[in-house]
Amino acid sequence: xxxxxxxxxxxxxxxxxxxxxxxxxxxxxHNVSFIMMILLTLVAFYAIWSDKVADSFxxxxxxxxxxxxxxxxxxxxxHLSHKGHDFPLWGMFSGILIAAITVxxxxxxxxxx
Amino acid sequence: MDAGxxxxxxxxxxxxxxxxxxxxxxxxxxxxxxxxxxxxFATLFGTYLGLRHMNMDGPSTEELFKLxxxxxxxxxxxxxxxxxxxAVLALKQNRVRTLQKWFIITLILGLGFLGLxxxxxxxxxxxxxxxxxxAFGSAFxxxxxxxxxxxxxxxxxxxxxxxxxxxxxxxxxxxPKYYLFALYWHFxxxxxxxxxxxxxxxxxVG
Numbered sequence: 001x002x003x004x005x006x007x008x009x010x011x012x013x014x015x016x017x018x019x020x021x022x023x024x025x026x027x028x029x030h031n032v033s034f035i036m037m038i039l040l041t042l043v044a045f046y047a048i049w050s051d052k053v054a055d056s057f058x059x060x061x062x063x064x065x066x067x068x069x070x071x072x073x074x075x076x077x078x079h080l081s082h083k084g085h086d087f088p089l090w091g092m093f094s095g096i097l098i099a100a101i102t103v104x105x106x107x108x109x110x111x112x113x
Numbered sequence: 114m115d116a117g118x119x120x121x122x123x124x125x126x127x128x129x130x131x132x133x134x135x136x137x138x139x140x141x142x143x144x145x146x147x148x149x150x151x152x153x154f155a156t157l158f159g160t161y162l163g164l165r166h167m168n169m170d171g172p173s174t175e176e177l178f179k180l181x182x183x184x185x186x187x188x189x190x191x192x193x194x195x196x197x198x199x200a201v202l203a204l205k206q207n208r209v210r211t212l213q214k215w216f217i218i219t220l221i222l223g224l225g226f227l228g229l230x231x232x233x234x235x236x237x238x239x240x241x242x243x244x245x246x247x248a249f250g251s252a253f254x255x256x257x258x259x260x261x262x263x264x265x266x267x268x269x270x271x272x273x274x275x276x277x278x279x280x281x282x283x284x285x286x287x288x289p290k291y292y293l294f295a296l297y298w299h300f301x302x303x304x305x306x307x308x309x310x311x312x313x314x315x316x317x318v319g
Contacts, residue, residue, distance in 0.1 A: 044309075
């Protein structure tokens with residue numbers, strides 16, 4: 001009986017340890033993505049500030065950096081990569097699709113008029 | 114179990130924000146809302162992109178924008194996004210005091226961002242760039258101001274949430290609320306990433 005209880009506490013302790021390690025891992029991911037986002041921001045500001053990059057290329061370049069940064073936010077900080085996010089992914093990506101069409105459409109309409 | 118009861122480490126579910134039907138519904142509904150918000154901001158971005166060179170007699174984007182202020186504001190908002198994800202990590206570990214600490218830091222950083230934006234807008238008005246001075250002015254203040262409004266709303270939201278639940282611990286009722294606030298805050302930061310890129314940085318290269 002005593003033996004049985006002992007294994008149970010051991011299992012419980014083991015689970016708690018597993019969870020703790022998982023949280024530690026998650027925290028590390030958050031820190032890494034924070035550093036990545038800081039770097040992306042710095043590169044974007046530097047590309048414009050330094051005036052060393054040709055303007056037309058710089059615009060494309062900083063837009064790509066922004067898109068990369070948004071994926072860090074969505075997948076790591078907003079947990080879209082976790083299980084059980086199928087419907088949120090659908091909602092968000094249909095939103096992004098319509099948003100892209102909207103930006104191009106409205107800006108294009110004003111530009112051509 | 115009563116959903117309003119303080120959770121203990123022994124009965125703490127793996128996903129407290131989705132442990133009840135109400136929590137699940139809020140979670141899905143909020144993501145759909147964020148999809149809609151994306152489109153809403155897209156309309157403002159599209160308008161701004163179309164009108165940003167129509168500054169009439171007022172200053173142009175290149176003359177107007179000061180990158181150091183924008184950089185500082187970006188850093189404040191980015192850091193506040195990190196602190197709110199720390200709060201969510203504390204939520205999953207049933208550490209309510211840690212959660213409150215990180216959300217308060219998030220709030221302070223958010224208020225700092227708002228302060229900088231108010232200062233920036235006052236400078237612009239001083240230089241003759243107002244809501245009614247040109248099409249560029251209207252589009253600029255609508256887009257950036259709407260984002261600032263989102264930050265202000267987020268600050269009010271987290272203040273209310275913290276005060277209301279200060280002594281309650283984490284329950285199945287308030288866990289989804291904390292979680293959704295963090296999602297909202299990240300989304301506001303996502304929008305800012307595009308504002309500093311499309312409005313400020315692209316404004317510097319014409």
